[in-house]
Amino acid sequence: xxxxxxxxxxxxxxxxxxxxxxxxxxxxxxxxxxxxxxxxxxxxxxxxxxxxxxxxxxxxxxxxxxxxxxxxxxxxxxxxxxxxxxxxxxxxxxxxxxxxxxxxxxxxxxxxxxxxxxxxxxxxxxxxxxxxxxxxxxxxxxxxxxxxxxxxxxxxxxxxxxxxxxxxxxxxxxxxxxxxxxxxxxxxxxxxxxxxxxxxxxx
Numbered sequence: 001x002x003x004x005x006x007x008x009x010x011x012x013x014x015x016x017x018x019x020x021x022x023x024x025x026x027x028x029x030x031x032x033x034x035x036x037x038x039x040x041x042x043x044x045x046x047x048x049x050x051x052x053x054x055x056x057x058x059x060x061x062x063x064x065x066x067x068x069x070x071x072x073x074x075x076x077x078x079x080x081x082x083x084x085x086x087x088x089x090x091x092x093x094x095x096x097x098x099x100x101x102x103x104x105x106x107x108x109x110x111x112x113x114x115x116x117x118x119x120x121x122x123x124x125x126x127x128x129x130x131x132x133x134x135x136x137x138x139x140x141x142x143x144x145x146x147x148x149x150x151x152x153x154x155x156x157x158x159x160x161x162x163x164x165x166x167x168x169x170x171x172x173x174x175x176x177x178x179x180x181x182x183x184x185x186x187x188x189x190x191x192x193x194x195x196x197x198x199x200x201x202x203x
Contacts, residue, residue, distance in 0.1 A: 036196020046085025109163035
């Protein structure tokens with residue numbers, strides 16, 4: 001019995017030495033900021049600027065028998081963003097939104113993520129806009145447009161240069177879509193694409 005107990009203690013000790021997990025609720029403030037090209041419909045060009053706040057993170061370091069360490073990072077975070085895009089000869093869209101996301105980063109710096117967002121979109125008509133009053137007179141309407149609810153969903157891939165090169169930034173590509181509601185008498189589903197860079201304050 002004593003030998004069995006000693007064996008169990010040794011196995012548990014060896015496991016503690018070869019694998020280390022740390023789970024924490026993040027106490028960091030804003031992690032960094034991002035700047036990206038934002039394309040609506042893959043052709044209507046724009047820009048998006050955002051920030052990121054970590055909620056929960058898990059770091060895992062596992063040492064193999066060859067003494068090679070494997071690093072993995074999992075992160076749940078929220079974002080805050082503002083952006084715009086231009087649909088030439090049609091509209092200019094200006095939006096503000098927030099997302100909650102999940103990101104996993106591998107030992108070599110490659111990462112993937114999924115984000116779900118909610119936002120507000122205001123589209124301004126390009127060109128002069130007029131309306132007819134009840135008395136038949138015509139007046140010009142400045143900054144004519146519409147307000148819309150903007151739920152969004154996207155996935156992303158990227159590379160964190162801190163893992164191998166100790167640089168405080170990462171690059172990413174995020175295809176996705178968002179819904180513009182209301183639009184005419186119903187809604188419209190819009191595709192989107194982001195290509196950008198994220199600078200990390202805390203590395």
